[in-house]
Amino acid sequence: MTLDALGLTGEETHIYTELVRFGSCEVERLPALLGLEPGRIDQALHVLADQGLVTLEGRETPTVIASPPDIAGEVLLLRRMQELLAARAKMARLTDEYRSRALEPRVKRVPVQYTPGVAIPQFVDQVQRRARREVLIFDAPPYVLPLNEREWEQLAAGVSYRSVYSRESVERPGGLALISRYIEAGEEARVASRLPLKMMIVDRELGVLATPGGDGSEPGGVVMVHTSSLLDGLIDLFERVWAEALPLGLPGEEESAAAAELDPVEVQVLTLLLSGLTDEVIARQLGMGRRTVLRRVRSLMDRAGVATRVQLGWYAARRDWIELARRGPSQPPSGGSAAEEVGARTRLEPDTSNG
Template sequence: MLEALGLTDDEAELYVALVRSGPCRADRLPGLSRIRFGQLGAALEGLSAKGLLTRTEDAPARLIASPPEVVGEVLLLRRLNELHTARAAMGRLADEYRGSAQDGPGRASVEFTPTAAVAQRADQIQRRASKEVMIFDMPPYASAAADGTALGNSCEMDRLAAGVRYRTVYDRLAIEQDGGLERIGRYIAAGEEARATHRLPMKLLIVDREMGIVPALADGPEQPNGSALIYPSPLLDGLIGLFEQTWSAALSLDPAVDQGERREPEIDESEARLLTLLLSGMTDAVIARQLGVGRRTVLRKARGLMDRAGVATRMQLGWYAARHGWLGESG
């Protein structure tokens, strides 16, 4: 815990022991579980240099721990100053890094990221998020199992817990993956706002409307060749506009979302989920697998919704559902 203030493990253990024991002679140190004898001298010198320890002139010397409420505040402020200095230095390096990627003056708005670094870069820019992350989710995935299914986004769970808003539009192919709906359900339960569409134009991740990442090139349909990191520019503005337009037209995947005032007849949660998958363009077999039911059950429930809406085709069912607010507003 005290290591965050710049103490080594040995210094932290020794300081805690001295605080708890009170002043003691140097040859009668309190029991220490981990510090080797050869490292004890270095720990004592380190604590003295940081102002956490006073040694008297007696022989043998007495060791007195400095009051935590006094010295702790000093160390904390010193650490904060170091972090601010380091942040400023990293900012200057970032300008140099982006500037080195172009021939002319000024800051490049696009930076190429090799395939091997894509997953790491996506994780890093998400951890910068303080307000909102916008995602187009579709395969292939940088972090995937041997069969190509997504391994999940643990960073999203952390940022959702920190209060960052996540809005994700899922391509039909993402939902059709084995366990796809279950994976999305975990994100929704954690606070993600999720919608679905039949076909997305590309993979996309935008953080705080200040930085985005999209695929750069492709050797084949399943072999993405790196990504492009997009900085503030008209290009990023265009990608934000594309996301918002796609988001507005997509169907909600969260049956619990506020759907506003509906006209009768209403549909329950399971029917709303079925209808969402139907209107996303999935086949009956895929829907059955995602919902864990038989294909005949899907056909029967779909037929029941059509009967209740008084329509003859699924296209008419989609029109009716939108007109009568069965799946809520898309805006």
């Protein structure tokens, strides 16, 4: 085993190891003992002496003495650690400079930039810090951090956040509870059965898309999209998905839905049901039993006078339960096509996975 982490070659490691066993030895005897040429031994001894691992004494008959490994080695380790920390600090400064230049606007900027292997949590944090007006998010797994703490700071500073969550985001353990914390802080949140990609758009000037890693289980890099027709297309895509997604709100906030004969809990159950979540996942996310979810769904079906969940979806669309939840209390009816869409994009069949 070499001590290359301390800057020693294999030969230098071998000589020092043998000297530790000898304790001390006349230099002229080392070639015979070690089986090495005198010139190579002299060169190695000078390196070891510079590192403080050996001491040379005597002039007429030089003797080399090995320094105690626990003392000399610790000093050498500390020296190497300081060098590594200094190198790390230098790389951090270069990284900040690189990212700052990558984010600052330029006249002749390439519209799309791909950066593989970037530290995504730090990069996304820096992107959010530059936001002054709004942040648009498509939120979907995989995740590199459990929380987006920067969002709470930005919401408190007056930056608006609109997030569309995938069904998988809501289904994950504690997903709805975490989303509720963002909503309490001021985020507008909606859920879609699926999202076309994972992205963040800041102030409609910069888009950041996460690219999957080799096995697809974690992000592998980021694509930055600057002001261009491509970014305009991504913004339009977000607005289209946002318009079709179902709102996620806090209990007691759905006044318009209550006016449409639904209580707040029923709005949450119906929203998650239309987003494709199973009864078991809905129960877990809302903190209630699966049987309670079944009773809530049955109550909605009885009130609608329907026999299946698909029929419930059509009824909810016709009664404007979905539209009222989408547009909020102040917007007029759109006369839209919710009834036409609900059968194609929702999962309303009974959940039979757990009996």
